[in-house]
Amino acid sequence: MAAHRCSLSALLLIICSLLVFIVADSEKATLTGDHHATAVDNLQTVTETEEGAAAEEPAVEEERRWEETVVEEATADKEDTSAPETVVQSSVPQPKDDFQEELVIRPLHSGDIYASFQFRTLWETDFMRGNKVSHYRLFPKSLGQVISKFSVRELHISFTQGYWRTMQWGQPFLPSPPGAELWVWFQDSVTDVDGTWKELTNVLSGIFCASLNFIDSTNTVQPSASFKPLGIGNVTDHRFLRYATLPREIVCTENLTPWKKLLPCGSKAGLAVLLKSEKLFHSSFHSQAVHIRPVCQDWQCKTTSWELRQTLNVVFDLHTPGQGKLEWSLFKMFSRTLTEACPLASSSKIYIDITDDPQGEQFEVSPATHLLSQAMVLGDRRTFSVYDLTQQITFGTVRSLNLLIRWKSSEGDMLRPLLHAERYVAGYGLQTGEIHTLMYNNHPYRSFPVLLLDSVPWYLRLYIHTLTVTSKGKDNKPSYIHYQPSKDRVRPHLLEMLVQLPPNSVTEVTVQFERALLKWTEYTPDPNHGFYVGSSVISSLVPSIVAMDTNSTREQPLFSSFFPCKEESSYFMRVYTEPLLVNLPTPDFSMPYNVICLTCTVVAVGYGSLYNLLTRSFQIEEPSPGLAKRIANIIRKMRGVPPL
């Protein structure tokens, strides 16, 4: 046990040190990125001078530098680092709250389009200090009240329809499992965490019009290592953490509408006008999320502010076979075009990922933009074209922005994601089964550890002694296992383990289970559809693609590239596997009365026969007199005459 604890603390230490490295790195990347941007700038300056629009140049340059900072910071956040926020604008007197919106569009190798909206509200306030916060400007009041009433430190909720296909689409910016996922860190002042959690889920259920009220103790777990706070704060006592998924939850318009209402501009202006449900839900993948966490206000972290990040990710399947040309536009995807930024937003931008096509060979974007930006996203250096919606010039003469991408060729290979996972149930029949989880490490030469979290409902009784972890045909003993067995109708199984994935390998985790027969009222209305088991969560620090890239070292000075550049070498990644659908044996729902009657009859047969033998005694059977004789005897008795 001590060894386990040691390894856990070692892991924490590693994560912390990486955190520091990444923070340091983001500075450096900013500088180099700036350098690069200046180069691009110079190039553009030439073109622009040719066009005779030299007057705009200083503004553009300033814009570009600013751009870099923001993207870097956003990426750093995604990498689970809680990097301190950089000062947004130093010259303008800072308002207490701030709203930013952005849309990232990435053409995927499969021909689909990935659009990711992020809306961020920052508010320098303190919900916890006893004084009631009553004046709300940009921050939604409903969520603010939730934070202060339930002493929430961090709240992450996501609703997802569809499954993210990592092998075809690469990594999402914000991963989420199918169905609903909710995880909350409470303040350490909360005494009755379970009670607060129950109330909170019911309140959120109302706010988001979702079935979060089905979250109870049977699907809530307290992961010990997989979910760490993303904001500031160093309390990592997992007693204050609750994690639950509802893999069965269907996400639709009724969840989108309340989500949109949390935005300062609603769906009236800004990027949110694109969020029309008839298009959004006509897609291969849809995921909307709300993340609330405390972040630092400045470098010294003297004051904290609350960050509300609303994200919406959607993958459109625009690929229609047989149709010769491939193209998409904002209008085609969302059936809307953009006319303005949200007036309350301090920044409003659209990014288009053009990394795969820097020379414009594979696709062309129109209207063309002169703003480029580079960022480290999920361990990869990506290039984006930027459209700033706060600039009137972006909308051009027609006063409406309709981005259009036309594919020229569909070549190009996607780099396989370094880590991905899949899961299935093996076995036949309704008595037992086996859960197989396959984790792929596609890195050619580096091994890395992953944390696997499995939360299995109690009616699949796991047998932990059948747990096997094999990679490359050999037994791969997990260095840390945290297992909490289930209690019938009370709590689920929780299995967390730290597994080292060898390079270029598949690691298979199997565990056997037994299917329970439930009470007839515990089945869902469609019992033969099966029961869902939530996704496994795989969290890991993955060696980055940039560090793997040997070409990049050529352009750098020789003295800088002898030791492998550790700072860039890893990034945090979370992968969700497929949810499972498992059939359970069912009783016959139509005959509770019959069963009660029949079983009671058998018990009565037992009781009756024993009762007979216990209470009666053997007697000689005397032939009973005939009916006429008996009647005669009764009459004779009444007459007082001796009977016959």
Added chain:
Amino acid sequence: MAAPLTLLLLVAVTVRAALYRSSLADLISERVEVVSPLTAWKRVVEGLALLDLGVSPYSGDVFHETPLIIYLFHFLVDYAEITFMLADVITAVALYLSVKDYNKQVFRKQKYALEADRYPLDCLELIRSPKEMQYIPLKVAMFYLLNPFTILSCVAKSTCGLNNAVIALFVLSTIKGNSRTHSSPAEGNSIYPLTLCAAALLYLLQRQYIPVNLRRFSFWWFVAQYAFMYLGSLFVIVGLSFFLLGSWDFLPSVYGFILSVPDLTPNIGLFWYFFAEMFEHFRLFFLCVFQINVFFYTVPLSIKLKEHPVFLIFMQLAVISIFKSYPTVGDIALYMAFLPVWSHLHRFLRNIFLVSCVLLACSALFPVLWHLWIYAGSANSNFYYAITLLFNVAQILLVSDYFYAFLRREHHLSHGLYLKRKDGSEATLVLK
């Protein structure tokens, strides 16, 4: 007599060892008829694995054995097969010895009664001869060891075999008459055998020639002594479990699990489907009714059979194995081992042929209907349920038939075999 017994033991061990080595062992250990959530070997291994992980085995709902079992197998897990074979052998030998002793006493009593001329004259054909009684102990051992139910239970490593061994030792110590040292049957992971203490008490009273008379001081003194010993040993065992584990977690997990029946895994008993289909607000009521049902028969049976405590033990074991919450075939095998002891009742049995046919047919149909329901999907739960109902009805008929035959023989022994009516014609006996 030792040679045939040794031979029998060798045969029994060989059969088991052969089955352990065959591919059937895995199949058998998954059968719901053979293992219940309470006795499954898989769950014992799981408990040990949890202990190795540093998790209390009772924090989950998989392990329901007593702490004694887990610490026993902590040392013996590598020798589990030998342990289970040994348990069966111990059970068989204990039953052999106790039946031998019991038969001696029966014969002695019969001799006294004959000398005192207490039997009616026409009852001579009911008198048991030493010749026919000679092979009964061996038959008992054989009935236990070679019963397919016992073999299946042993091959599946169901801890029911250990329970049976404890109960058999309890019976042996009772019949040997040393009330001071006898082990408490609560040692097994079940609370139902507690009802056996009534029979044991009656037997010991009889042996010490203390009449069951509620007004006599000597009777109450002996009862108090016995109760003290019994509760004392019970307390020692529970206390030992507590000190082994360091917490009381095992009480709800073992005894609460037996009484509240949360696990509805199908088995050969009456509980699982009944409580799967029960209306929620009647659950507690019916749970109480069904559990009381097991203990309920103790008092009337003790009163009716106060002269025949060994038959009472047989009746109790049968009632427990029919009405307990998680029965397995191993429980049935234990009371069936006593059937040869009552071979002299065969002339009074009414429907033994029918009952044995039904029992055999049901035993064959269990796996068939299970396969149809769980694997083929062409049948539903009602099919399996119907077979459990029929199986239990057959058991009830078997037990009540033996009870009837026993009572009737006793009646004949006091009233004569060929009874006449008042008018002199041949009479038939009825229960009134």
